[in-house]
Amino acid sequence: MPSSIAHLLSKLNLEHITHSDIQPFFEVLHKETRVQITHEGSSFEGRSIKRISYGHGPIVILAWTQMHGNEATATASVFDLLDTLLQSSDKRLNNAQTLFTVHIVPMLNPDGAQRCIRHNAQGIDINRDAMAKQTPEGNILMHLVDTLQPNVAFNLHDQSPYYQCGTTGNPSTIAFLAPAFDIEKSVDDSRQLAMALIGRMTEAIYPHIEACVARYDDTFSPRSFGDRIAGKGAATILIESGAARGDPNRQIARSMNVIAILEAMSMLQDRHHQKISQAAFDKYQQQYWKIPENICETLSSLLIRGLHFSGVHSYQASISIKQTSRYSRQFYIDTVGDLHVQAGLVDYDASELTYDTGKTHTLNAPTIITNESYKQWLKQGVIQFQGETHHLSNQSDYQVMLNQPVGANSQALVLQQPAYFLMRKGKAIVAAVINGALIEID
Ligand SMILES: [Zn+2]
Structure with missing residues (x-):
């Protein structure tokens, strides 16, 4: 039987999630007898921060999401998880409510979520406030940890x-960390358990995204909550949701979070019933160290490989193109040169193509741009238009450049500038980069 929140879950297939997006869940859950909702306090600007609790068992789990306001993926995941628990649809978990007490705080930073920014309304990164404790949101979290004393x-x-x-060339769709609780990166029983749980979780998600699971750097970060909470004896697990190719709303990471957490619960259940041998536990723990490292900033939105530049100093270079920020629609030229250690979410071999700045077309009459007509313009070498704004009606999926300075340097790209250029094979234009989008023409 579907749970009372099942019909709401698809509404969280969003690029970003705000406080108002999750209120319908609380309205429904207030009537659900198997969960308890507690108002834990308010954000700096007065938005409510709530805890949902399920079950009354001895294994206490605390999960919180979106302490960085612009990191919403797992907020959807925890409602998916709750739906699974309410439906009892994971058959491995027998009587989950008698073995577990699961506390969930979806969206710890609603003010940041409102603005789609990392920090809270004080401009403080809550995840660097675990020692100073100057944010209402950070205090709520620390109070929960101290009173609930989660095992995990x-x-x-x-x-x-x-x-x-x-160095797989793939995005880290999921990255895990069992955070260190001291500068020596000591491993106590709780951290061992966190590592073993992660090892087991990777087994569950590898069939779905094997080469896209990474291990986050474990340098001790004393101001961060994960590291502080690990020091309080909870097996603490950081899960970072990341990109996957062709998945702008991170729905793959969303579902991997759920699979991973359910797998962890399954292992905790087995462990509770002494069904996991020491050898198996050690194997899972070793598995943690075998996860490839999460390598920072070696991926780009679009990587153009080996493009030729003609002229007095002809040369060949790769180009990485990135978004100015995750939610922006603006792309820029990030790096030019030997990028063979890099990869692109879109990765394009241009080794037989030559760079072309394109030309400007002056509009004298109303012109409608569709996807098809735009390709025709590009094919003719036109990359931008000039003229009166009302003459241009852009009905295509692409951003069309109008009245922008372009082609100042016909032989090289300029770093940090918007990414618009053409690529030709011989004299024929065969592809274009239009604000980070790759358009192949015939
Ligand atoms: Zn974060």
């Missing part, structure tokens, strides 16, 4: 789309 804590974030999984 899930700290759920999103990461930059430009993390690469090792």
Whole structure:
């Protein structure tokens, strides 16, 4: 039987989630007898921060999401998780409500979510406030940890789309960390458990995204909550949701979070019933160290490989193109040169193509641009238009450049500038980069 929130879940297939997006869940859950909703306090600007609790068992789990306001993926995941628990649809978990007490705080930073920014309304990064404790949101979290004393804590974030999984050329769709609680990166029983749980979780998600699971850097970060909470004896697990190719709303990471957390619960259940041998536990723990590292900033939105530049100094170079920020619609030229250690979410071999700045067309009459007509313009070498704004009606999926300075340098690209150029094979234009979008023409 579907749970009372099942019909709401598809509404969280969003690029970003705000406080108002999750209120319908609370309205429904208030009537659900198997969960308890507690108002834990308010954000700096007075938005409510609530805890949902399910079950009354001895294994206490605390999960919180979106302490960085612009990292919303796992907020959807925790409602998916709750739906699974309410439906009892994971058959491995027998009587989950008698074995577990699961506390969920979806969206710890609603003010940041409102603005789609990392920080809270004080401009403070809540995840650097674990020692100073000057944010209402950070205080709520620390109070929950101290009073609930979770056995396992899930700290759920999103990461930059430009993390690469090792050197696989793939994005890190999920990255895990069992955070260190001291500078020596000591491993106590709780951290061992966190590592083993992560090892087991990777087994569950590898069939779906094997080469896209990475291990986050474990440098001790004393101001961060994960590291502080690990020091309080909870097996603490950071999960970073990341990009996947062709998945702008991170729905793959959304579902991987759920699979991973359910797998962790399954292992905790087995462990509770002493069904996991020491050898198996050790194997899972070793598995943690075998996860490829999460490599920062070696991925880009679009990588053009080996493009030729003609002229007095002809040369060949690759080009990485990135978004100015995750939610922006603006792309820029990030790096030019030998980028063979890099990869692109879109990766394009241009080794037989030559760079072309394109030309400007002056509009004298109303012109409608569709996807098809735009390709025709590009094919003729036109990359931008000039003239009166009302003459141009853009009905295509692409951003069309109008009245922009372009082609100042016909032989080279300029770093940090918007990404618009053409690529030709011989004299024929065969592809274009239009604000980060690759358009192949015939
Ligand atoms: Zn974060």
